[in-house]
Each structure stands twice: as structure tokens, then as C-alpha cells.
Amino acid sequence: MTLRSGVTWLPSALLLLQVPGCLTLSGPEQVTGTVGGSLSVQCRYERQFKENNKYWCKSPCLASLRTKIVETTKSEREVRSGRVSIRDHPATLTFTVTLESLTESDGGTYRCGIHRPWTEGLIDLTFQVEVSVSPGCLSLSCPRRVTGTVGGSLSVQCRYEKKYTDHNKYWCKGPWLPPLTRKTVETTESQREVRSGRVSIRDHPATLTFTVTLESLTEGDGGTYWCGMDRPWTEEPFVPTFPVVVSVSPGCLSLSGPEQVTGTVGGSLSVQCRYEKKYTDHNKYWCKSPCLPSLRTKIVETTESQREVRSGRVSIRDHPATLTFTVTLESLTESDGGTYRCGIDTPWTERLIHLTFPVEVSVVSPGESHTPSPRPCFRLPDLPGHPLVRTDMELKSWLK
CATH class of the missing domain: 2.60.40.10 (Immunoglobulins)
Known part of the structure; x- marks a missing residue:
């Protein structure tokens, strides 16, 4: 068609x-x-x-x-x-x-x-x-490339031959130049699982594999690594190693925040949303869901010249140094409860729709309690070359 x-x-x-x-x-x-x-x-x-x-x-x-x-x-x-x-x-x-x-x-x-x-x-x-x-x-095989996202984790599973069951396994960052190579983490005969900072390694002799896990990823974690097995030179003239290229993407952490926040009648509450560095100079806003432009549902919004803006009982403040912005609701009433979104205003030249993150606001009477639960980041998919022409009715359905 x-x-x-x-x-x-x-x-x-x-x-x-x-x-x-x-x-x-x-x-x-x-x-x-x-x-x-x-x-x-x-x-x-x-x-x-x-x-x-x-x-x-x-x-x-x-x-x-x-x-x-x-x-x-x-x-x-x-x-x-x-x-x-x-x-x-x-x-x-x-x-x-x-x-x-x-x-x-x-x-x-x-x-x-x-x-x-x-x-x-x-x-x-x-x-x-x-x-x-x-x-x-x-003798040793692994995935050649693995990918993770900033703030997340990734695992690399390497497979070895049965004759290497009792050998030490390790993970190091390239270039691989023995004996100058500095091992990041290594198992021993007595320790099948070892951790060093954000990196851990675990040997699974029953399946002839060992797994390396990198946690709390940063973009600086990208690069070429080596999974290897330490062996006496008397066994063979070479040390089995396998190169693995690690890529760390900003991924879906374009905009993230709490899923639920709770305040008490007469009090105040704050919502802190985190964004990527590339959105430092973009306007940030707070709106009542479904946040459709045609409904003008933005409650408060920063501008390039105004990092802090107030509208009635609601204020928003952008903190470029920490890549966060904070929305504060004061003098809360029960009617303030509902679904809101923290958002980033992006020109149509950058993407088809704004980045938003849903936040459920609950307002309870003094003495009541409510325990919020964590939520993964939210990001609408990009489909390059496939223009998503949506009516307001379709967007309402998407954003619920």
C-alpha cells in the first residue's frame, strides 16, 4: 500500500x-x-x-x-x-x-x-x-557483542571445555597484553563467585559456563573486554581468551521518575524527574493526564530563560547540574489526586511526540499511609521512516 x-x-x-x-x-x-x-x-x-x-x-x-x-x-x-x-x-x-x-x-x-x-x-x-x-x-566461546543501558546491568555468559573446569576464570578490559593486563575480577579454586565493585563473576562447572555481570552501567563502561581462563604455561603455549565488545546506550532512560507519590491534605509533595543530558536546554513541564496539546493541560512549564516557574499552588524547578527537575504541589486537597505526567517539550524536528512519564498522585487524610512502588522508565517507541499520524482520540488511548 x-x-x-x-x-x-x-x-x-x-x-x-x-x-x-x-x-x-x-x-x-x-x-x-x-x-x-x-x-x-x-x-x-x-x-x-x-x-x-x-x-x-x-x-x-x-x-x-x-x-x-x-x-x-x-x-x-x-x-x-x-x-x-x-x-x-x-x-x-x-x-x-x-x-x-x-x-x-x-x-x-x-x-x-x-x-x-x-x-x-x-x-x-x-x-x-x-x-x-x-x-x-x-576452548572458550562468548558473545562477541553485548549491549546494556545506562543505569542498568548486562551479563556475558562464556562457555568452556570440560578440561578447564578447575581453572580460574577472569574478566579484564582490553587491550589484552599479558602479563600487563589488569584483571577486573577473577574466580579461584575455592571461590566460584567473586565480586569487585560493580562487576561480578560466577563459575558454573555443572554447565561448563561462567557469567560476568556489570551493574549500574555508565557510558564509560563501553569498550573491548576479554573473558579468559588462567592456565599454567606448562599445559599449553597459549592462554584461552575471547574478546567481547560492550556497548552502553542511553536506552530508555530519556525520562524517568517515581510511579506514585503520596501527600496529606493541607501538606505538600514533590516529584523529581530525571532526564538525559541532551535535554538540558529543553522546556520541562507538569500536566494532568492525558496531556494532549489540544486540551492545553500543561499546569506549569519552564522556559529557556526561566528555570523556576510557579502557577498557583504548583511550582516547577529545573536543575541542569543534576539533570533533574522537581515539581512541588502545595496546600494539597483530595481533588489534587489523579494521574499526571512530567514532560519534556521537544520540537517536532527532533521527534514526533513529547517525552512524558506518568505519575500517580494520591492525597490522603492525616494519619493514613500509602507505600509507593518503583516503576521502570517510560518512553514511546521511535519508528524512523514511519510517520505516526495520530488523532487526539488515538493519543488519549495511547497515553492512558
């Missing part, structure tokens, strides 16, 4: 595409195994997709071609289809796909995916993984 604008559209029902930008679903970009062996792919998802079906498919993953190889269901967290199995781990917000008895023909482009009903989103969430199968015997 071709629109008058000249943009060619495929029926969206046929597409299972990767949503760029926000890393709602992430995993290794490349994994490697050997003929006759097995490999595992671990994909990480957000809490909001805990109950959704997870699947593994061979690219291009067109629904019309029925390319899903294996898929979980609400009642079956672990499913097997031939040599391929998938297991959902809701407790850790990950799912693992395992390919066994590998053949060279298993190499290719796959996608781990999350099924979303049409009521939830436009398309399924998928993440591309390149699978390579080597005929040789890899």
Missing part, C-alpha cells in the same frame, strides 16, 4: 520488527558455538512484559511465514521444540534460548522476541542475534 506522501507501507500485521531506541528488550548481538556442542542466548526484558509470551525465530521473522521456532505461553514457562528450548525466568526478567547438537547450518540471523497483543503496541518487540557455528573446537 502506498500513501500519497510517497511512503511505501507493508501491512503492520505481517511484521515483527525490532523497535530501535529504547532497549526494552536486549541481548547479545553475536554468539558462537561449535559443531556438536550447544550454545545459549539470554535476553533481558522490562518488568511490564513479565506475563507476555517469549519466542525465538529465524530472521526475517515474518508472521505470515510462521518462522517462530519455539515460544513460551502463560502456562508453559519452559518449552522445547526439537534441538531448541526456551525458558522464561520472570524472577530475573530474562529468558534463555538453548540450541543443542549444533550443525553448521544452524548459523544465521535469529531474533529473540516478545509477543504483544495489538491492544498493547504496534508490533512485537524483537532483538537480533547473529549465530555462528564453527567446525573447530573452541
